[in-house]
Amino acid sequence: xxxxxxxxxxxxxxxxxxxxxxFKRPSTQMYPNERPDLPPRTRxxxxxxxxxxxxxxxxxRECPDWxxxxxxxxxxxxPAKEGGRARTRNMLDRFAIDFSLCMYCGICxxxxxxxxxxxxxxxxxxxxxxxxxxxxxxxxxxxADTVPPPPPLDEGALPVPEVAAAIDKVVxxxxxxxAKAEQAARDAELAQAAPAAAPAAAxxxxxxxxxxxxxxxxxxxxxxxxxGKSERMARAKAKAAYVKKEKARILAEQxAAAAAAPAAxxxxxxxxxxxxxxxxxxxxxxxxGKSERMARAKAKAAWVKKEKARIRAEQxAAAPAAEVAPAEVAPAEAAAVEAPPAAPAAEAAPARKLxxxxxxxxxxxxxxxxxxxxxxGKSERIARAKAKAAWIKKRKQEQxxxxxxx
Amino acid sequence: MxxxxxxxxSPAVFVPAPSAFDLDVAFGITVAIxxxxxxALFLVVPLVVGYMEHKAMGRLQxxxxxxxxxxxxxxxxxxxxxxxxxxxxxxxxxxxxxVFALAPGLALVPAILVFLVLPFGPGVWAVDLELxxxxxxxxxxxxxxxxxxxxxxxxxKFSLIGGLRAGAQLIAYELPLILAAIAVAVQAGTLSLVGxxxxxxxxxxxxxxxxxxxxxxxxxxxxxxxxxxxxxxxRPPFDMPIADSExxxxxxxxxxxxxxxxxxxTEYAGMVSMSALMVVLYLGGWQxxxxxxxxxxxxxxxxxxxxxxxxIGGVVxxxxxxxxxTFIMVWARVAYPRLREDQLQRLSWLVLxxxxxxxxxxxxxxxxxxx
Ligand code: SF4
Ligand code: SF4
Numbered sequence: 001x002x003x004x005x006x007x008x009x010x011x012x013x014x015x016x017x018x019x020x021x022x023f024k025r026p027s028t029q030m031y032p033n034e035r036p037d038l039p040p041r042t043r044x045x046x047x048x049x050x051x052x053x054x055x056x057x058x059x060x061r062e063c064p065d066w067x068x069x070x071x072x073x074x075x076x077x078x079p080a081k082e083g084g085r086a087r088t089r090n091m092l093d094r095f096a097i098d099f100s101l102c103m104y105c106g107i108c109x110x111x112x113x114x115x116x117x118x119x120x121x122x123x124x125x126x127x128x129x130x131x132x133x134x135x136x137x138x139x140x141x142x143x144a145d146t147v148p149p150p151p152p153l154d155e156g157a158l159p160v161p162e163v164a165a166a167i168d169k170v171v172x173x174x175x176x177x178x179a180k181a182e183q184a185a186r187d188a189e190l191a192q193a194a195p196a197a198a199p200a201a202a203x204x205x206x207x208x209x210x211x212x213x214x215x216x217x218x219x220x221x222x223x224x225x226x227x228g229k230s231e232r233m234a235r236a237k238a239k240a241a242y243v244k245k246e247k248a249r250i251l252a253e254q255x256a257a258a259a260a261a262p263a264a265x266x267x268x269x270x271x272x273x274x275x276x277x278x279x280x281x282x283x284x285x286x287x288x289g290k291s292e293r294m295a296r297a298k299a300k301a302a303w304v305k306k307e308k309a310r311i312r313a314e315q316x317a318a319a320p321a322a323e324v325a326p327a328e329v330a331p332a333e334a335a336a337v338e339a340p341p342a343a344p345a346a347e348a349a350p351a352r353k354l355x356x357x358x359x360x361x362x363x364x365x366x367x368x369x370x371x372x373x374x375x376x377g378k379s380e381r382i383a384r385a386k387a388k389a390a391w392i393k394k395r396k397q398e399q400x401x402x403x404x405x406x
Numbered sequence: 407m408x409x410x411x412x413x414x415x416s417p418a419v420f421v422p423a424p425s426a427f428d429l430d431v432a433f434g435i436t437v438a439i440x441x442x443x444x445x446a447l448f449l450v451v452p453l454v455v456g457y458m459e460h461k462a463m464g465r466l467q468x469x470x471x472x473x474x475x476x477x478x479x480x481x482x483x484x485x486x487x488x489x490x491x492x493x494x495x496x497x498x499x500x501x502x503x504x505v506f507a508l509a510p511g512l513a514l515v516p517a518i519l520v521f522l523v524l525p526f527g528p529g530v531w532a533v534d535l536e537l538x539x540x541x542x543x544x545x546x547x548x549x550x551x552x553x554x555x556x557x558x559x560x561x562x563k564f565s566l567i568g569g570l571r572a573g574a575q576l577i578a579y580e581l582p583l584i585l586a587a588i589a590v591a592v593q594a595g596t597l598s599l600v601g602x603x604x605x606x607x608x609x610x611x612x613x614x615x616x617x618x619x620x621x622x623x624x625x626x627x628x629x630x631x632x633x634x635x636x637x638x639x640x641r642p643p644f645d646m647p648i649a650d651s652e653x654x655x656x657x658x659x660x661x662x663x664x665x666x667x668x669x670x671x672t673e674y675a676g677m678v679s680m681s682a683l684m685v686v687l688y689l690g691g692w693q694x695x696x697x698x699x700x701x702x703x704x705x706x707x708x709x710x711x712x713x714x715x716x717x718i719g720g721v722v723x724x725x726x727x728x729x730x731x732t733f734i735m736v737w738a739r740v741a742y743p744r745l746r747e748d749q750l751q752r753l754s755w756l757v758l759x760x761x762x763x764x765x766x767x768x769x770x771x772x773x774x775x776x777x
Contacts, residue, residue: 011741011742014741014742015737015738015741017741018466018467018737018740018741019466019737021465021466021467021468022462022465022466024468026464026465026468026469026470027468027469028469028470030470030473
């Protein structure tokens with residue numbers, strides 16, 4: 001108190017200060033009834049983000065109270081790529097903090113190099129029994145969900161490179177997915193338009209069965225991305241999955257047809273001359289990264305199989321219906337050209353086969369197919385080869401149709 | 407009623423003012439009623455004051471005080487009492503067991519006995535003694551004996567120091583307290599507490615009709631009496647005998663359970679009886695405002711010969727004044743730090759005693775010359 005003020009003024013001031021508080025709202029927080037108003041980064045409990053923990057043991061060693069208990073074992077992880085090296089990894093078995101010993105110094109949180117330990121504002125974990133304060137990793141993981149997000153960066157601050165990269169990745173994936181969805185919508189429209197153009201059910205089916213190697217199985221793709229696979233690998237696998245699925249669907253259809261006509265000749269009974277390849281299968285295999293030689297071999301086998309199935313289907317169709325209107329081959333959409341020719345429902349049982357027709361090609365290509373393949377991003381070499389095959393196929397079909405009409 | 411007031415200095419025969427409890431029945435029944443009345447007051451009013459202290463201290467310190475026990479925490483002290491009863495009664499091994507057990511009772515009984523002479527309203531008192539003021543001050547001083555006994559019998563150095571400090575404090579502050587009270591007695595011309603209340607109701611500023619309470623001419627005496635009674639009760643800022651930062655809990659250190667509760671009750675009852683004395687000596691008793699009588703009362707200054715309505719009104723006014731005074735005690739407790747032992751003694755001997763002597767001299771001269 002200033003020496004100049006008369007005696008007793010200080011005493012009155014004291015009374016004044018206290019009486020002022022009598023008329024103010026008490027700052028008491030009615031805790032059990034109301035949640036206390038805690039600062040956002042309150043240090044209530046140590047939380048463990050188990051996914052991040054590499055069992056490096058730094059926290060357990062630095063803890064001044066030695067109240068962190070960690071158990072782990074080693075596991076061999078198979079190589080990520082074929083021909084890679086198998087690696088050992090530490091797997092966390094137990095992570096427990098004894099909060100009856102912990103003095104909340106925060107050293108463990110500081111020292112964890114993998115951001116596996118966090119301060120959580122949770123504080124209501126009092127117990128009547130001291131033993132119950134030993135919390136295992138399941139409980140510590142639950143607390144990790146209560147950790148507030150990091151404070152926003154200052155305005156104009158450079159983003160953290162890792163975070164920026166992660167965000168970039170997510171954005172790109174989103175865009176890709178959107179593009180895929182658009183593509184799927186367009187395909188669906190086309191698929192709807194196709195049957196309208198081709199009134200013959202059988203022909204329409206043939207169109208639908210066609211497997212475009214450029215398509216991917218979205219489901220598989222998403223699942224793989226979610227598993228953390230690279231986009232490239234996911235795409236390749238998804239393509240293969242799509243082809244596989246389509247084939248399975250075709251097979252199922254054919255089987256159903258076979259069941260409908262018990263009298264139909266079995267596939268083995270049908271003789272198909274090998275020598276042609278199933279373009280579809282070939283493309284799919286190439287896309288899977290198989291060598292051309294192998295792809296060709298497999299594609300040949302696939303062609304034979306398919307042909308057999310087709311012939312059988314034709315025979316089945318021909319058997320019950322003595323007179324079937326010759327189905328028109330639907331004008332195929334660009335990519336559909338490489339499909340096996342649509343089944344022309346021949347009226348005569350011993351139908352002529354494509355392989356029976358001889359067409360002399362002298363380097364002509366089917367421009368349509370070529371363009372489509374180039375648009376799909378295939379190399380010119382492949383596109384040219386395929387387009388040639390398509391041209392020959394078409395010619396053959398034309399001949400066959402002409403004969404049928406005659 | 408025939409209260410003969412001797413405003414002059416000439417000796418007169420004292421006729422005690424009859425209590426409302428003096429019924430025309432057997433003596434034993436009258437006594438039983440009076441004892442029941444005193445005990446009821448003794449148990450209820452200190453509890454109310456205690457609750458007020460909890461709440462007022464809380465709010466003065468920017469908190470809420472008790473909220474959980476009963477509505478607004480009103481049953482907090484009841485809950486405390488139940489807790490104290492359940493506690494283990496621990497007696498130190500080296501303690502003088504008999505004295506140790508007797509001490510809280512010896513502190514408590516005088517606190518009850520003071521209530522005997524305190525007038526709470528028109529006719530609402532147990533007995534009107536001619537030496538009422540003398541009796542009240544003398545009896546309340548006995549309490550310190552219980553305190554010193556407790557301090558000694560605990561066989562604990564903290565308790566002993568606390569007890570001795572309480573004794574020293576009593577000697578130091580009894581003097582200004584009594585000197586201030588004497589000035590009132592001089593002005594009123596009587597030691598009867600009822601008589602003092604009536605003297606205030608009829609006292610007018612010389613030369614005018616302005617009715618005044620004794621606090622106006624004797625404001626100095628009132629302040630001295632207030633400070634001295636705080637010290638008598640060992641209330642902060644004069645709580646050197648307890649001084650929990652240096653003596654653990656002074657003479658109460660070794661006490662537990664119900665015995666500790668008795669010391670606490672003594673303190674709160676002391677606050678009530680000292681406040682009641684201040685109301686009677688300085689603040690016009692059950693008079694609402696100077697010169698304002700009670701409804702249905704005739705008697706001197708419109709304060710006596712009342713119906714039950716006036717009696718209840720009087721009691722309410724007295725209790726309200728007591729509550730205000732105890733609130734100021736709590737307020738001082740919250741606002742001020744504890745005095746050091748030497749400061750405490752210095753304040754009494756070097757400030758309060760001379761001032762109270764001056765006060766007494768001035769009043770005595772004024773009594774002869776002016777009033
Ligand atoms: S806060 Fe400190 S005492 Fe508690 S577990 Fe972490 S390092 Fe150990
Ligand atoms: S310091 Fe972090 S990563 Fe290492 S064991 Fe502890 S929690 Fe796991």
